[in-house]
Amino acid sequence: MINLLMVLADNDEAQKIYEVLRGSKCHFDCYCAHNAPEALKMLDENKMELIILDADLRDGSGLELAQQIRRLACYQFTWIIFLSRDNQYEVEAYRKIRCYDFVVKPYHEELLLATVEMLSRYKITDVSEDDRVVVTFKHRDSYLRIPARDILYFEVFGNNSTLYTYTEEYLLKKMSLRRIKLMLPKYFVQCHKSFIVNRNYIESIQKGPYGWEIRLKDYDRAVPSGDKYKGNITMF
The missing domain is CATH 2.40.50.1020 (LytTr DNA-binding domain)
Structure with a gap:
């Protein structure tokens, strides 16, 4: 089972992604937060292997939240996929956060699923943090x-x-x-x-x-x- 955290401002978007993940051959235990405090609480209570993060949260920047996440020892190398309405923060996301992907809306949920499934295989094969x-x-x-x-x-x-x-x-x-x-x-x-x-x-x-x-x-x-x-x- 792969613990996946979605931090998304839009409930409808979160529901669409959740439905796509439900149809996956991989098994995901999905958690959903709508703001930074909720996300940090879930990260503290459950070890997440993959994070889908909206760069445009209502209560602040998704990049600022990602920086907080990276400061947590157990999440220094966790896969992060950003979703954003434009590519304004793309360079910063790659260089400062070391995210895996930066997806600009609108996007196809199936392509996002393909990326998530590929990354989930690193958990299944128990690859070390350094190797990730x-x-x-x-x-x-x-x-x-x-x-x-x-x-x-x-x-x-x-x-x-x-x-x-x-x-x-x-x-x-x-x-x-x-x-x-x-x-x-x-x-x-x-x-x-x-x-x-x-x-x-x-x-x-x-x-x-x-x-x-x-x-x-x-x-x-x-x-x-x-x-x-x-x-x-x-x-x-």
């Missing part, structure tokens, strides 16, 4: 959402950086090393003045022709390691 972290970056004219566990390393040059996975490379403009570090789980460590590496993929550290090199599992390219940062990776 999804980071969001501006990439070209859209937003790139990628599970943190799939990232091998970052190479930073000035205020730009490149994100590397096994299959892709993404150029991220105006993304400094300091900003990247704030967005990532603790298993990412700085190994060089210009590199951040996912410690879970480290296979070995060895001396190369130009200094220390980190070898990653099933990956040909080496990641440089500076002497100053060697202590960050010796406990991999």
